[in-house]
Amino acid sequence: MNGECFREWLESVLPRLKDNAVIVMDNAPYHSVKQEKCPNVNTRKADIIAWLESKGEVVDRSMVIRELIPIVNRLKPMYNKYVIDEMVKSHNKNILRLPPYHCEFNPIELAWSSIKNYVRKNNTTFKLHDVNRLLIEGIQRVDSEMWKNFIKHVVDEEDKLWKMDIVVDELTAEQEPCVLNLGPDDSDSESDSD
Secondary structure, X not given: OOHHHHHHHHHHHHHHOOOOOEEEEOXXXXXXOEOOOOOOOOOOHHHHHHHHHHOOOOOOOOOOHHHHHHHHXXXXXXXXXXXXXXXXXXXXXXXXXXXXXXXXXXXXXXXXXXXXXXXXXXXXXXOHHHXXXXXXXXXXXXXXXXXXXXXXXXXXXXXXXXXXXXXXXXXXXXXXXXXOOXXXXXXXXXXXXX
């Protein structure tokens, strides 16, 4: 899978979705192709200046990268956009991006797990055409009741994390702040001499 294949596939799906549909998306690289690459600290100075000037910024060419990056960071939110997000928006749909490394919030992961489990349990020949048939059967087994359960599981996971967050907040609120003195403290040295 790559960004171009995913974009083409999603383009074919979008007309079938209702207006204001929400598409849940993880952070796979092919979901996250940028419309435009914004410079960073590893970008050549000349390229940073060219990018800034293309955005209408007047730049002092004697500035060093460390001075140019804050200007880039100020402009970045206007240009740091995903191809997929903009395409979906133009079709009156919405993207909900999951936080990185939190597949437990994505019900499709539970569906894929069920499908793969079905293929694994029923695969006796290990021939590609049989695996393909089992894959189709596994997909067809994922019905509306299973989807409701997958979504309920995701909601329960989210609730669990919210409760943990509250517990952490309560525990840390009760703690006294920890202060580390990294230099010599005159008051301590005076008391040591007494």
